[in-house]
Amino acid sequence: MSHFLAPVFEVGFFESDAVRTAVIVGAAVAVVAGALGVFTVMRGQSFAAEAFGDIGTSGGSGAFLIGAAPLVGFLVFGVLAAGAMELVGIQRARGRDLATGIALGAALGLAALFMYLDSTIHNTTGVVVTILFGSIFEIAGSTIPLVAALAAAVVAVLLVIHRPLLLSTVSPEIAGARGVPVRIVGATYLLALAAAVALCALTIGSILSTALLIGPAAAALRATRRPGRAVLLAAALGVAAMWLGIVLAYDSYYWPPRGNGWPVSFFVVTIVFVVYLLSGVPAWRERRRAHAATARRAFADDRGTPHRATAG
């Protein structure tokens, strides 16, 4: 078996502690991102996720400046941003993109300052790459409990609110009429989203974080018609992309330029992109079938054939 797979898994892959951490953390993050991402795509809020990524960039670089873990910075800034978004009512009015865009610009400006200070004070540019593009092989052991707690919390919150959240996503009017506290459910989801983006930023970087959140979810939405399956499929696709990305990144150590591995985030994002493209095929087929069914019914109507019992 190991001999058979030798070309895939380079020497030392299964012995490395860094790889083991990456595989476990990467899977946990991909599951959280996939599950939450399904709701993000359904609610048309990928822009909010992107905003959390941008704001997280300043959070992560600011945290490094004061000697805290980048994940803490991603999380604190993301949660603050979620609060601000809820205050300005970003979920209710989509015409606020101008104000949001300007605020995001300011957040990235702050990130520019923090990263400049990070790299001059600590005399290293590595931190910039770590914040922006992630460093799953260099996750500090002390961060792992926080990762586990965050991932568990997001999944738990989603389990509690998933039914009212789905109903409010389908129709806020129906949900409101049935007594769902639509605004509280939406705000809770936004907080969970901020936490999920922070986890993504830790693994593949703040500016690529939405790729892991949105990509597998968007592909799953196109491939299945059922909400529960979409969540499971998105999580599975995310884990597959993450693990394959880790394997390829490990292998790439022996690729040119030899001795310098390629970044994991490049592989993960590229795999996600390819999966999304492939998911267009079943979606296209389903739409074609739907159009054909509509045309068949119209044809039956034209001929006056009763294709179903008409009430009367």
Added chain:
Amino acid sequence: MSPAARAGSAEEILAVEHIHVQLGAHMVLDDVSFAIRAGEFTGLIGANGAGKTTLFRVVLGLTPASGGAVRVAGGARSRRNPLIGYVPQKFLLDPDMPLRARDLVALGIDAHRFGIARPSRARRERAEQMLAAVDALEFAERRVGLLSGGEQQRVLIAHALIGRPRLLLADEPLANLDLRSAEEVVALLARIAREQRIAVLISAHEINPLLPVMDRVVYLAAGRAVSGSADEVVRSDVLSRLYGHHVDVLHVHGRVIVVAGAGEDLAGHELRFPEAESGA
């Protein structure tokens, strides 16, 4: 037996009593009163801006009334009232939404609750029954976002009915539907009212599609309302009093045409054909 006589002995399901809604200086609803009974099919007719959606929101408890009361099946109306089923206006789902018609109907059972639902055979069977009741079995497995407007309306009606309400509110369910689909939806709602003894209240800006099945009409203009049978309400003298100026009611080939005075924003709104309506 006339529809009014048949419904006369039935239980009163919705009582709207002297409802006032004021937004700023504008009186959106001005002393609106009417009652509907079990098994009755009632049309809430009015032009855009007449206050139909506001009235629905008051009945649903989403908009507070400045005065008056709403009672549902004899009790004070409360939020999260399981006695009311609701079909909102303008329902547009993304075609990519991973939700089959069957799933949307099942969401009507208990999707407002927190926590995890255990899938059960009883739930599946209940959804199946409701899909059958609205003739939606044929497209039960398809994505809701890929269904036509009329098909989506039927699925939404099933979603609203699966919780066994006594009162069904449908806000402009005929907007954006072609004539044939609109007729099918009206016939379906009328059948539900009769067979399940549910009070059905639907709003529309066009009265003609509802005339054949309507037991009662609530006519809304500039925030005020009159109600009664169509013969009692859709008359020149009654509507002139409601609008506050002269209104002609013409009967042409079994259709009713209401012509409000020239220069009114309401003028001739019933003259347009339903398929040309924007429903906004």
